[in-house]
Amino acid sequence: MTALSKDNIVAVIGAGAMGAGIAQVAAQAGHPVRLFDAKEGAAERGRAGILAGLDRLVERGRLDAGAREAIAGRLVVAEALDDLQGASLVIEAIIENLDVKRKVFAALEGIVGSETILATNTSSLSVTAIATGLDHPGRVAGLHFFNPAPVMKLVEIVSGLASDRGALDTLFDTALAWGKAAVRTTSTPGFIVNRVARPFYAEGLRLLEEGAADAATIDAILREAGGFRMGPFELMDLIGHDVNYAVTRSVFDAYFGDPRFRPSLTQQELVAAGWLGRKSGRGFYDYGTDAEKPAPADAPPGPRPDRVVVEGDLGPAEPLAAALQSAGIPLRREPGEGRIRIDGATLAPGDGRTATSRVAEGEAVDLVLFDLALDYASAARIAVAKADQAPAGALSAAAGLLQSIGKAVSVVDDVPGLVVLRTLAMLANEGAEAVLQRVASAADIDRAMTLGVNYPRGPLAWADAEGAARILRALEAMQAAYGDDRYRASQQLRRCVAAGRRLLPAETG
Structure with missing residues (x-):
C-alpha cells in the first residue's frame, strides 16, 4: 500500500x-x-x-x-x-x-x-x-x-x-x-459521475418539454417506481440550475456537440430568469415561505378486476402476478408473450415503442403500457400510458388493477420509453459507452454512480438484471421514434448483447 x-x-x-x-x-x-x-x-x-x-x-x-x-x-x-x-x-x-x-x-x-x-x-x-x-x-x-x-x-x-x-x-x-x-x-469530460449522470437530468427535461407529465409527477415516478432518492427536477433545484446547466454545457462542448449531451432550452430559460432552485427561492418548484410543493398527479380510482389472465412470463414484472393472487383476485395463467388481460384493457411492459405504434403493428386495441420499476413488489407507484386508439376506459381498468395491489398510478402521455425504462436505458447506455472509451471499468462506473449520486443500483448491473437485450431494444425503438442520434446504442452494449455477456462482469458483482 x-x-x-x-x-x-x-x-x-x-x-x-x-x-x-x-x-x-x-x-x-x-x-x-x-x-x-x-x-x-x-x-x-x-x-x-x-x-x-x-x-x-x-x-x-x-x-x-x-x-x-x-x-x-x-x-x-x-x-x-x-x-x-x-x-x-x-x-x-x-x-x-x-x-x-x-x-x-x-x-x-x-x-x-x-x-x-x-x-x-x-x-x-x-x-x-x-x-x-x-x-x-x-x-x-x-x-x-x-x-x-x-x-x-x-x-x-x-x-x-x-x-x-x-x-x-x-x-x-x-x-x-x-x-x-x-x-x-x-x-475525459465529466470523468465518471458528471458524464454518466447527464441523461438523468436530460431525459426528465425532455419528458417535461414533451408534456409527458408535470415535474412533480415525473419526480414521483422516478422516486417511487425507480427507487431514486430524488427525481431529476428536485435534484436540479438542489444542485442549482446555474451549476447543473454549466456542467451540461461543458460536457456538450467538450464532446464537440454530441447530441447525447444536448442541453435543455427549458433549463437555459430558468438560468436566464434567475430561477436557480432552492438557493434563489424558485426553480421548478417554489421555495417561498408559504409555498407548497405540488403533489404528483394520481389516476382516479378504477374498478377492481373480477378476474385476471396472465399470458406468458412477465419477466421482472412477475411480482405483479403474485401480488394479484395475494389480493384474492382470481388469476389464470395461459401461454403468451407477457401480457395481463382484464376486462377493458390489455397491459404490457414497455419496450421503448409507444403503445400507439404497437397497436398499429397489430397488438390489442385496448393496449396500456406499464413502466419499469426497480422492484415491482415494493414499488409504491407505477406509470402507465395508453394507445391513442384505446378506449378511454382502458386507463381506468388498468389503474384499477394496479390500485388493487396497493400501487399509486401515474398516467403519462404515450411517449417512447415511458419514464423509468427510458431513464435506465440512457444511463446504462452512457455507462457502456464510458467503458468502451476506457474512461473507467464497469465496476468503477457502477460504484461511482451509487456512491456519488446515490443511485439505487449501478446502471450497468440494473441493465443486466432487466436484460441488456431489452435495454438495446428500447434504445433502438427510441432512436427510430425520434430520429435522434441522442439515443444511438453504444457499441459496447451491442457487443455484450451479441455475445451474451453481462455489461458488468460477474466477478465484479
Whole structure:
C-alpha cells in the first residue's frame, strides 16, 4: 500500500465549502494540514467553519471532545503559498478556471519538493491541460471529491495523459486510508459521475418539454417506481440550475456537440430568469415561505378486476402476478408473450415503442403500457400510458388493477420509453459507452454512480438484471421514434448483447 503516512503534511488551496471539507477529511485522518486561500481572511473563516462543524458533532455525541481538539491542532492556516513547502500532497480546490489553476501549479513547482504530489479537485477541466507546461507534469492528477467532502464517500482518482502511475496509486490508497471509496477514471469530460449522470437530468427535461407529465409527477415516478432518492427536477433545484446547466454545457462542448449531451432550452430559460432552485427561492418548484410543493398527479380510482389472465412470463414484472393472487383476485395463467388481460384493457411492459405504434403493428386495441420499476413488489407507484386508439376506459381498468395491489398510478402521455425504462436505458447506455472509451471499468462506473449520486443500483448491473437485450431494444425503438442520434446504442452494449455477456462482469458483482 502506498498511502501517505499520517506524518505527511497535506496542503489544501482554497478554503471554500469544498476546500474546507477536504481539509477536514485530511485532518480527521490524522495528517497535519495547511489551509491556504489567496483571499484575505478566507482561510481563517474556512478553519472556523470546520471547527464549528466539529463542535456540532461533539454536541451530538458523534465525536469525542479530545478528538476535536486533536483535529483542531492539526489544522493550521497558511499565510502565504510559500508556507506550503514541506507538504507531501497539495490539493487545489479553487475556481474552475484553467488559466488560474495553471498559474497556481506553476508557482507550486518553485515551492514544494520534486516528490510532492499535486492534485486538483476540478470537476470539469482537463487534468492533462492543467499539467501542461509544468516541469514535472507526471505528479499532477485529479482527486475529485463530492460535496460535502466529509460526508460523501466517493473520490474519483483522475489520470491525465502525463500522470505517473505511482502518484495515482498513492492518491488511490490515501483516499482509502481516509475512509473514502476511490474509483479510477481517465481525464475525459465529466470523468465518471458528471458524464454518466447527464441523461438523468436530460431525459426528465425532455419528458417535461414533451408534456409527458408535470415535474412533480415525473419526480414521483422516478422516486417511487425507480427507487431514486430524488427525481431529476428536485435534484436540479438542489444542485442549482446555474451549476447543473454549466456542467451540461461543458460536457456538450467538450464532446464537440454530441447530441447525447444536448442541453435543455427549458433549463437555459430558468438560468436566464434567475430561477436557480432552492438557493434563489424558485426553480421548478417554489421555495417561498408559504409555498407548497405540488403533489404528483394520481389516476382516479378504477374498478377492481373480477378476474385476471396472465399470458406468458412477465419477466421482472412477475411480482405483479403474485401480488394479484395475494389480493384474492382470481388469476389464470395461459401461454403468451407477457401480457395481463382484464376486462377493458390489455397491459404490457414497455419496450421503448409507444403503445400507439404497437397497436398499429397489430397488438390489442385496448393496449396500456406499464413502466419499469426497480422492484415491482415494493414499488409504491407505477406509470402507465395508453394507445391513442384505446378506449378511454382502458386507463381506468388498468389503474384499477394496479390500485388493487396497493400501487399509486401515474398516467403519462404515450411517449417512447415511458419514464423509468427510458431513464435506465440512457444511463446504462452512457455507462457502456464510458467503458468502451476506457474512461473507467464497469465496476468503477457502477460504484461511482451509487456512491456519488446515490443511485439505487449501478446502471450497468440494473441493465443486466432487466436484460441488456431489452435495454438495446428500447434504445433502438427510441432512436427510430425520434430520429435522434441522442439515443444511438453504444457499441459496447451491442457487443455484450451479441455475445451474451453481462455489461458488468460477474466477478465484479
